[in-house]
Amino acid sequence: MNVLLGANAVAALAGIAFAVVGGVRPTALSESGTPTAGERFYGWMYATRGVPLGAAALVAPLAWSGPAGSLILCAAAAAQVGDAVIGVATRKWTMIAGASLLTSIHTATAVATA
Template sequence: MNILLGANAVSAVASIAFALVGGIRPAALSESGTPTSGERFYGWMYATRGVPLGVAALVAPLAWPGASAALVLCAAAAAQVGDAVIGVTTRKTTMIAGASLLTAIHIATAVTTA
């Protein structure tokens, strides 16, 4: 159980970090030379969703184990599924793998904390 909580914490911190990178340096994630205003806009939109959800996924299993934590972790997993689908449509294997792994970790943590 402690290993799973640790893996969930690392996953949440990684998710927060990528959300911040998306907001601060969107070209780093889109692999474009110079980000357009649209990339910057959507980067910040991603960050405003990703940071609070990542913090919630980090804190919930530790602060409120049970149904509340499971609900938060399922929401975080759903967001990661969306990221994996985006990775599939853009053919970014690292995005597919990372988001799929985070989905699995969040779901496993949700099941064990519920």
């Protein structure tokens, strides 16, 4: 169980890190040269979703065992599924792999702590 909680913490921190990078340097994730106004806008939108959700996924299994913590982890997993689908649509294999791994970790932690 401790290994799973550790993996979940690493996954949550990775999600937070990518959200911050998306907000501060959106071109790092989009791989374009100069960020457009739309890239900056959506980068900040991603950050405002990803940072609080990642922080909740980090704290939830430690603070609330049972249904409350599992619900938060399921929400974090659902957001990662969305990121994986975006990765499929844009053919970004690293995004697909990373988001799929984080989905698996959050889901496994939700089941284990339910």
